[in-house]
Amino acid sequence: MGLNPTIELSSVTKEYGKTIAVDGVSLAVAPGECLALVGHNGAGKSTLIKMVLGLIGPTNGRVRVMGRDPLDSAFNNLRSKIGFLPEQVLFQNNMTGRETLEFYARLKGASLEALDALFHRVDLFGAANNRISTYSKGMRQRLGLAQALIGTPDLLILDEPTSGLDPASRQNVYSIINDMKAAGATVLISSHALTELDSRIDRVAILNRGHMAALGTIAELRRTIGLPSEIKVHGSAESLQRLADYYSGKGYMNGAAHFSCSASEKIDFLRELMELNIPLTDIEVNDPSLEQVFLALTKGEDLGNE
Amino acid sequence: MNRLWTLITKEARDGLRNRWVVMITLVMTGLALILSFLGSAPTGTTSVSPLAVTVVSLSSLSIFFIPLIALLLAYDSVVGEAERGTLTLLLTHPVSRTEVILGKFIGHLFLLAIAIVIGYGVAGVTISFTGEGGFAGQEWDSFLRLLLSSILLGAIFLSIGYVISTWVSERGMAAALAIGIWLLFVLLYDMGLLALLAADGEGALSGGLVKWLMLANPTDSYRMFNLTSSNATALLSGMAGLSVEHRASDTSLILIMLSWVVAPLVIACMIFRKRQL
Numbered sequence: 001m002g003l004n005p006t007i008e009l010s011s012v013t014k015e016y017g018k019t020i021a022v023d024g025v026s027l028a029v030a031p032g033e034c035l036a037l038v039g040h041n042g043a044g045k046s047t048l049i050k051m052v053l054g055l056i057g058p059t060n061g062r063v064r065v066m067g068r069d070p071l072d073s074a075f076n077n078l079r080s081k082i083g084f085l086p087e088q089v090l091f092q093n094n095m096t097g098r099e100t101l102e103f104y105a106r107l108k109g110a111s112l113e114a115l116d117a118l119f120h121r122v123d124l125f126g127a128a129n130n131r132i133s134t135y136s137k138g139m140r141q142r143l144g145l146a147q148a149l150i151g152t153p154d155l156l157i158l159d160e161p162t163s164g165l166d167p168a169s170r171q172n173v174y175s176i177i178n179d180m181k182a183a184g185a186t187v188l189i190s191s192h193a194l195t196e197l198d199s200r201i202d203r204v205a206i207l208n209r210g211h212m213a214a215l216g217t218i219a220e221l222r223r224t225i226g227l228p229s230e231i232k233v234h235g236s237a238e239s240l241q242r243l244a245d246y247y248s249g250k251g252y253m254n255g256a257a258h259f260s261c262s263a264s265e266k267i268d269f270l271r272e273l274m275e276l277n278i279p280l281t282d283i284e285v286n287d288p289s290l291e292q293v294f295l296a297l298t299k300g301e302d303l304g305n306e
Numbered sequence: 307m308n309r310l311w312t313l314i315t316k317e318a319r320d321g322l323r324n325r326w327v328v329m330i331t332l333v334m335t336g337l338a339l340i341l342s343f344l345g346s347a348p349t350g351t352t353s354v355s356p357l358a359v360t361v362v363s364l365s366s367l368s369i370f371f372i373p374l375i376a377l378l379l380a381y382d383s384v385v386g387e388a389e390r391g392t393l394t395l396l397l398t399h400p401v402s403r404t405e406v407i408l409g410k411f412i413g414h415l416f417l418l419a420i421a422i423v424i425g426y427g428v429a430g431v432t433i434s435f436t437g438e439g440g441f442a443g444q445e446w447d448s449f450l451r452l453l454l455s456s457i458l459l460g461a462i463f464l465s466i467g468y469v470i471s472t473w474v475s476e477r478g479m480a481a482a483l484a485i486g487i488w489l490l491f492v493l494l495y496d497m498g499l500l501a502l503l504a505a506d507g508e509g510a511l512s513g514g515l516v517k518w519l520m521l522a523n524p525t526d527s528y529r530m531f532n533l534t535s536s537n538a539t540a541l542l543s544g545m546a547g548l549s550v551e552h553r554a555s556d557t558s559l560i561l562i563m564l565s566w567v568v569a570p571l572v573i574a575c576m577i578f579r580k581r582q583l
Contacts, residue, residue: 016582053398055583079400089391094323106312107399147395 004067005030006155006186007052012061014047021047023210024061031154034177034187038194039207040298045190046087048207049159052188053084066155080108083153085144087160087190093133097124097143100132101150110151118146121176123169137164145173149180156180158189162196174198194218194290208298218290225296227288228260231269234282242278263287310405310412317413321379327417330375334425341367342429358445360433361452364426365532368456369525373463373488375421379414380467381484384578385477394583403578407468411461411571418460426453452532458563459528463488465570472578495523521554524566531559 005028014022022044029035037045050056051063054070065082068075091100101115119125122142127135135143141164148156156177162170177187178200191197194204197218204221206213214221233243234256243257261269266285273283288296321327341363342356384407387393396406430449470483499520520526534540554562 050394050583055394055397073402076400076402079398082398084395084398086391086395089395091392092320094320099319103312103316104395104399107309107396107401109308109400 008064010062012058015059020210025212029186031186032181032184034181034202036197036201036204037190038204043207044210081154083148083156085148085158085161089144091132096129096131098128104147105150108151118149122146154185156185156187161189174200194294206297213297221293223263225293228262229266230286231259232284233257233280235280239278309401310409313409314413317410318416321417331421331424334421335428338425338429342433356433357449361448372456372460376460376463377467377484377488380464381470381480383410384471385474385480404575407575414464415461419457422456455528455531462524462566465567468574469570472574491525521562524563527559527562
């Protein structure tokens with residue numbers, strides 16, 4: 001495969017009747033990279049994933065996965081190297097966890113002996129031979145994840161992998177993603193909100209009503225959106241008065257001075273502040289949170305529904 | 307081939323684990339036994355084989371019961387998996403949609419065949435031992451025809467069930483359609499034909515046309531196949547009076563039934579291939 005992208009979308013559009021689910025999205029994900037698709041419900045994440053999996057075809061544009069069109073019948077042979085965790089999957093209650101994984105492993109032509117290691121990997125080994133009806137929600141989600149890892153996939157697609165998981169299992173998901181990446185797999189995960197993502201995600205694609213609203217690393221997204229950092233300076237009344245004289249027109253309240261400045265100006269601003277030699281008691285610097293970045297990028301989401 | 311086998315064994319195991327398949331086998335055995343004993347009681351010392359009587363009663367039972375079970379097995383198979391989310395997952399594996407339908411069909415047919423062979427087999431063997439004429443003196447030919455054609459009848463309604471299941475997007479809708487199809491083929495169709503015949507006092511409809519109209523319904527083909535299978539069954543079921551012109555050959559009956567298996571199955575595969583997930 002070399003350096004060719006595992007997933008390549010060129011101006012992909014998907015329409016359902018008059019509704020446009022995905023609108024002109026272009027994207028490339030390289031081997032060993034983890035990309036997160038982020039967006040509200042109905043932003044087009046699932047539709048995009050289904051096109052990558054070849055479950056549906058695009059109305060316009062081109063989809064290539066591992067160099068092939070996923071709708072091609074020859075693509076079927078590549079499917080044993082794709083692991084997929086659907087957003088919501090209810091495995092048959094009357095089967096055991098092991099029977100369920102054996103079924104999918106047989107379909108993929110993967111080794112059944114390797115399943116024990118997978119059960120250990122998601123902390124389900126003790127419950128592997130129990131019926132799924134006895135599993136908790138988190139255990140079912142972990143079984144789904146183990147299912148996606150069958151046959152050490154080259155492409156791992158996880159739709160909302162951390163929903164319903166406790167923080168420890170959630171960290172385990174990200175550590176599994178990390179291991180898969182290290183082994184050279186491409187990972188595509190989807191999530192409701194940026195705040196849920198771990199720093200181990202390489203890049204984020206934010207979808208908003210079918211459009212690609214932003215694409216880049218989390219740090220890049222912070223920068224490009226241009227949300228200002230909030231700086232709060234505490235000091236005596238006299239110091240604040242001197243600040244007010246120097247920086248006219250800023251907010252002064254409750255014994256603190258509030259400034260906001262863009263990420264690129266932040267350092268210069270702080271240096272200038274220090275060079276004023278005004279005695280201060282404290283400085284708080286608040287960078288925009290991921291949630292603010294996300295909301296800023298997806299605002300106007302509900303306008304069409306009114 | 308390996309993957310198809312995996313799909314088949316999963317369906318079969320699911321069915322065996324669902325208590326209701328076991329229940330259906332028990333119910334069929336019970337009903338078959340009751341009908342057989344009730345049916346064989348009045349034969350007394352006539353020369354008719356008790357098993358021939360059983361064949362006549364069981365084929366009437368089959369016409370109601372087997373389509374119902376087959377539709378119940380099939381109606382949920384695709385739409386149910388779609389609702390649970392396992393269908394999307396399944397189709398991301400190296401399996402074709404045709405293989406999925408075929409796997410379900412063969413797996414379900416296996417379950418139905420078990421229920422039919424056990425249910426009717428127990429009844430047939432019991433009757434042959436307790437009835438007159440002994441084990442060897444029975445109409446085993448007719449009984450074998452009954453078993454095989456009952457499985458074929460099941461296959462027909464499985465196929466129709468998959469058409470429903472691949473076509474609709476909600477389980478409730480599929481269930482309603484399955485009941486409707488059952489009513490149509492088992493009750494309404496024949497009632498309609500009767501009404502047509504009654505209205506047609508002048509006999510404008512030729513015998514041939516009525517015959518083929520009737521045989522277009524697979525349950526009627528099944529009925530004719532079994533009730534005219536031997537002189538004994540024909541006599542018992544009142545079919546003996548049929549002139550040769552009104553009968554259809556075994557070959558054409560089997561062909562009609564087989565095409566009722568194949569055509570819906572092909573249609574189901576075509577709909578499934580176009581189905582949006």
